[in-house]
Amino acid sequence: MFMKNFNLILVIGATASGKTRLGVELARQLEGEIISADSRQVYKGLDIGSGKDLAEYGEVPHHLIDIVEPGHEYNAFQFQQDFFEAFTDIQSRNKQPILVGGTGLYVDAVVSGYEFVQLDKDFALRSELDLQPLEQVQKLLLELDAVQYEKTDLTVRPRLYRAIEIAKNKQAAPKPAKALPEIRPLYFGIQWDRKVLRKRIKTRLKERFEQGMVEEVQGLLDSGVSHEQLEYYGLEYRFVSQYIAEQISYEEMFDRLNTAIGQYAKRQETWFRRIEKHGGKIHWLQGSGDIYQQACEVLAGLG
The missing domain is CATH 1.10.720 (Transcription Termination Factor Rho, Rna-binding Domain; Chain A, Domain 1)
Incomplete structure (x- = not known):
């Protein structure tokens, strides 16, 4: 299914808002394929801390997950190139591309067509x-x-x-050697009451530790990934690495990590406001309700 005025569906929202689930439900309904816009899910072995939730995808094809080895410094320029390769491939098979993210810079890199x-x-x-x-x-x-x-x-x-x-x-900045494909985005944003979102963040964090996040980070260290490289991979890997190095206690690690993720969620909200300030139309879905049904109503209204 291709909509006349849009060639890319984007599912955005703060961390722990439920983006992957909505992306998967839309992909099933629209014969779509998901492109992940997450700066950590590109790495093999960064599973629990990055929230890959691969089982949630089921039979839905997904792209730009587990494509590089830990230690490689993947960046927005590489993501832009990889995205357009996947985007073109998906369109060539008459499927609907759905970008789920995640990392604001990565989303901007494709929607705004950054000249890196x-x-x-x-x-x-x-x-x-x-x-x-x-x-x-x-x-x-x-x-x-x-x-x-x-x-x-x-x-x-x-x-x-x-x-x-x-x-x-x-x-x-030099001009790109060739023009990038035009992106006509349809934004779906998942919105939660801030107190509820904070509770969801804390609950998810507890679940990740129960699933073995400390063991995952220890495994990365044992495989040769340095503490310095883990700093680059974001909040969960940074604080767990510090705990393993006995720089902080378990309780301090959890509390500081929970606070830092909450602060990150606030920065994501600032990015959403900037999208709207610059003319982007975000169809906000209330997380407390049936977000898939709300999205379907928006799609029906667009024809």
Whole structure:
């Protein structure tokens, strides 16, 4: 099924809002295939901490999950290339592409058609930034590019450094060798009361520890992934790595991680507001109700 005015359905929402489930239900209804827009689900072995929930996909085809080995620094430019390859393939088979995410920068990379600068790491700049307090590095990024600031994990120095490198070189961005396919997005956003979302985040976090998240991180370390690399893979892997290294207690790890995920959810909400501020139409679905039925009503109204 292809809608005349849209060629990509996007399912967005804060972490723990239920995006994957809605994406799967829509894919079954619309003969669609899911493209994941999650910066960690691309990695093999990052399963529990990234919330892959592969069993939830069932028979629904999915793309850009488990495509690179841990240790490789996958980025938004690579995602953009991989997305359009999957998008074109799905369309060629008369199926409906459904993007589920996740990572704001990745979604923007395909919807806005970013012209990425292919930059090597600026080791001189990074050496200077290493000497500055984290708060000062965050302030520098905010001064350089407020939009990039909102989409960057502000607690991970390598991500901050990369965002600063990109911001400093934006004006020198070359035109792409070929035009990217036009994306006409239909946004579905899942919305929860903030207190309810916080409860969902905490419940899901407990479940992930029960499923073996500490053991997963220990396995990654045993396979040769360093503590420094785990910092790059986001909140769960960072705090569990610190716990394994005996830098923090189990209770401190859980509490700090739960708080940090809540703060991340707030940053995601800021990104949603920016989409709307720049003219994007998000069809908000209330998480307390039947989100699939609400989405079907929107689709029916669009014809």
